[in-house]
Amino acid sequence: MSFINTKKILFAFVNLFVVVSSVSAQDMLARQAPVDRKMKAVDTLTLKRLINREQALSPAAELYEDWNNKYAHKATELPDSFKINLRNFCMPTPSRVITSNFGPRWGRQHKGLDLKVYIGDTIRAAFSGRVRIVRYEARGYGHYVVIRHNNGLETTYAHMSKSLVEENQPIKAGEVVGLGGNTGRSTGSHLHFETRLCGVALDPTLFFDFRNQDVVGDYYMFRRDTYQQEGREASALRGKTGNGSYTREQVTGKPEDAESTDGEQYAENPRYHKVRRGETLSSIAKKRGTTIENICRLNRIGKVKRLKVGQILRFS
Structure with missing residues (x-):
């Protein structure tokens, strides 16, 4: 066999090897593509699980630098604006009576609402989140609980007769926080209820309409430049309803002897x-x-x- 023929054979063999290798590589890529898509889906699911786990351990982590059980409130810088989700809420109490507004009172700033409740009445979490503080303060809040919520807010429930949650406990909207009371610096049974963003107290009437037992909307758009004025306007619309002694009928809006459609009486608060x-x-x-x-x-x-x-x- 001549050198030229040998060279032609070798050249044809090399070409055939390149073609086969190319086809094989394309087949491998084609087979690998679904695997890559599956791995990407797995990675996405894993990431979502990690995010959900982090959110459960530290709700609203994008707003707060840390999570600890040392302090009740520590004011940090407010965002210029922040959209607060008010859906999937629960009213902390069925009480419709506000006995003291948010704002100046007795020469100092009252940083929440006082709602008429009776000793032993059920107090519930306003939104889902995680319990950050469970404490007793003899000269202040009495028995109180602070919850950090997934929507960025923190709520405080004070002067309770008993707390029924523990620090770091995940909690869902509507779950029992404690029982109404008259502990700490208090002159009568009531619930002191606060709403805070980044540790800064906001008027709860920006979010809640206690007279109608509802939130003001699906969302509240917080704006640092206008929230104080908006709070004063909300308080004028949905604020104090009186003071003094109240019957349960006045507090809950339900007659004590009223009958439901099936003839049963309204049940006492659980x-x-x-x-x-x-x-x-x-x-x-x-x-x-x-x-x-x-x-x-x-x-x-x-x-x-x-x-x-x-x-x-x-x-x-």
């Missing part, structure tokens, strides 16, 4: 007990002046149900 170590259904029933049967019925549990420390049981 009350709750937080299970402590060593407690049983029998000891709780005795302590709360009720029966085991009633506790089981209200909580839909059996008499042999094993109780967990920290569990919340309704007893009335």
